[in-house]
């Protein structure tokens with residue numbers, strides 16, 4: 001039997017990039033996947049189609065995580081999607097993947113961008129967890145997508161790096177808090193992965209080579225490189241791993 005059969009997984013920001021890769025992988029492992037997105041409905045539907053074409057189950061639902069009513073809209077959409085499929089309004093896995101970048105160097109910062117990045121990258125995951133605690137079943141899994149930028153200096157995007165530092169701290173605290181329920185909470189930290197988030201940094205062969213050179217393997221990461229590690233963390237095999245930060249950067253900071 002598929003190892004996530006009977007489980008429901010939510011992946012935020014699953015319309016594109018790493019989130020789509022995680023949604024595809026967890027669906028391939030047998031989970032029903034709730035594909036959350038912010039703006040790009042066509043892309044979210046493409047994620048769902050891709051899952052279904054491979055025999056998996058998924059549905060899409062929208063919530064702009066920068067909006068003040070993000071959490072209410074999120075759970076209303078999730079509950080509606082589950083009800084439509086005749087499923088219970090609970091879930092087993094939450095992957096907090098949705099994220100925004102682009103804060104710039106310290107002299108380029110604005111309070112508006114700071115507030116937006118903290119809303120999407122920090123406030124939303126924290127309150128999605130808080131409001132999801134009565135729906136998340138005991139023995140469940142939370143995986144937060146952090147970044148290598150919390151362990152190596154990344155002055156190009158200082159606010160972004162700060163938001164991911166908060167994600168690491170949240171991961172540690174909640175792992176202790178939720179352990180008694182058998183829920184694990186871990187963070188995965190990608191280095192450069194080829195997604196829309198860094199498309200502007202990959203427009204020339206020289207630029208691509210420079211990003212690839214960060215990894216000891218000499219290439220830029222693929223969403224599947226991250227998704228495979230998330231699949232481990234949400235599996236029964238990872239039941240004894242919690243509160244951890246897993247570097248999934250292809251050895252970028254060695």
Ligand SMILES: NC(=O)c1ccc[n+]([C@@H]2O[C@H](COP(=O)([O-])OP(=O)(O)OC[C@H]3O[C@@H](n4cnc5c(N)ncnc54)[C@H](OP(=O)(O)O)[C@@H]3O)[C@@H](O)[C@H]2O)c1
Nearest residue numbers: 013015017018038039040064065098099192193195196197
């Ligand atoms: N790519 C990298 O090199 C890299 C490295 C380290 C960490 N990460 C982290 O990995 C995660 C995924 O990044 P990615 O590279 O896959 O990014 P991406 O391709 O730009 O996709 C971002 C995803 O987040 C969603 N999202 C963004 N803003 C949102 C909002 N306000 N409300 C709701 N959803 C929103 C997007 O939804 P829509 O499609 O609907 O807009 C999309 O699904 C992020 O947390 C990022 O910080 C990425």
